[in-house]
Amino acid sequence: MxxxxxxxxxxxxxxxxxxxxxxxxxxxxxxxxxxxxxxxxxxxxxxxxxxxxxxxxxxxxxxxxxxxxxxxxxxxxxxxxxxxxxxxxxxxxxxxxxxxxxxxxxxxxxxxxxxxxxxxxxxxxxxxxxxxxxxxxxxxxxxxxxxxKTALGAQLRALQAQIEPHFLFNTLANLDALIALDAQRAREMLAHLIRYLRASLVHARSDTATLETEFELLRSYLA
Known part of the structure; x- marks a missing residue:
């Protein structure tokens, strides 16, 4: 406006x-x-x-x-x-x-x-x-x-595609180690991971992103 x-x-x-x-x-x-x-x-x-x-x-x-x-x-x-x-x-x-x-x-x-x-x-x-x-x-x-804007969006999505697999592998490795030490904490960590992946999927399918979506990703990631 x-x-x-x-x-x-x-x-x-x-x-x-x-x-x-x-x-x-x-x-x-x-x-x-x-x-x-x-x-x-x-x-x-x-x-x-x-x-x-x-x-x-x-x-x-x-x-x-x-x-x-x-x-x-x-x-x-x-x-x-x-x-x-x-x-x-x-x-x-x-x-x-x-x-x-x-x-x-x-x-x-x-x-x-x-x-x-x-x-x-x-x-x-x-x-x-x-x-x-x-x-x-x-x-x-x-x-x-x-x-x-299209080029910057493509670069950002390519960067996310490179980072997210490494993040997922590291998280799963930590989760595997945590199961033997603290099963309750492992379940909480798994719940946060599921929430992060769900928010990440919504973000990846959209050409635009709201602040609410970005904060949801950050909360799930930092948890």
């Missing part, structure tokens, strides 16, 4: 930073293309309005769907493809209103507004590619961690 929350916080942080940088770059590029410095303020407002509208839709949908479904690449692509037009429809008129222009939908506004929308769509596609790359990197890291 904590890992999921940390992952969500990290995603939101990266999404906001990426969106801010991309919006700023788009606003500056549009201003340079029009060669009118006075457009910079309004263009940045429109660019950030559209960009953060897309970002908000992506973040909300991702946090909702990832909570209930798997964080798969197809799901992320669908979220982005849905959020881009939604963000443009909401952020475009909102950006026009915030910059003092009359709100227009899609390409019905002035030239710079239409260019801003086009660049925002391109930025949205770039965001999709960015999400794909991030997912591929995270998936590769997850597989590497899983392979490392």
């Amino acid at each position: 904590l890992r999921n929350e940390s992952s969500n916080i990290s995603f939101v942080r990266h999404a906001l930073l990426f969106t801010f940088v991309l919006n700023t770059v788009i606003g500056v590029l549009i201003t340079v293309l029009h060669q009118r410095v006075e457009l910079l303020g309004g263009t940045l407002i429109k660019s950030h309005s559209i960009g953060f509208s897309i970002c908000t839709s992506v973040v909300l949908l991702r946090l909702f769907f990832v909570r209930w479904f798997t964080d798969s690449l197809p799901l992320q692509i669908v979220i982005y493809l849905f959020s881009i037009p939604v963000g443009v429809l909401i952020g475009g008129p909102l950006g026009d209103w915030a910059s003092g222009d009359d709100p227009h939908f899609l390409f019905g506004g002035r030239g710079e507004s239409s260019v801003t929308i086009v660049f925002s769509l391109v930025g949205g596609i770039a965001a999709v590619l960015y999400a794909i790359v991030r997912w591929m990197v995270a998936e590769r890291q997850r597989r590497a961690e899983q392979a490392e």
Whole structure:
């Protein structure tokens, strides 16, 4: 649970930073293309309005769907493809209103507004590619961690397979010697050995182990 929350916080942080940088770059590029410095303020407002509208839709949908479904690449692509037009429809008129222009939908506004929308769509596609790359990197890291855990588990089981026969032989030898000296103590020792072997069998058949199982093994071994 904590890992999921940390992952969500990290995603939101990266999404906001990426969106801010991309919006700023788009606003500056549009201003340079029009060669009118006075457009910079309004263009940045429109660019950030559209960009953060897309970002908000992506973040909300991702946090909702990832909570209930798997964080798969197809799901992320669908979220982005849905959020881009939604963000443009909401952020475009909102950006026009915030910059003092009359709100227009899609390409019905002035030239710079239409260019801003086009660049925002391109930025949205770039965001999709960015999400794909991030997912591929995270998936590769997850597989590497899983392979490392599997290798460590195999090494541990191999080590246990080497140690347990020696332990069993020594215990049986001690038990054989103890029978002639103290039969009652030998029976108690045999009971502990049986309990240890039972716990060890459960441990060997499971890919994971609880602390209760480990402590049971230790108690039986030390007894």
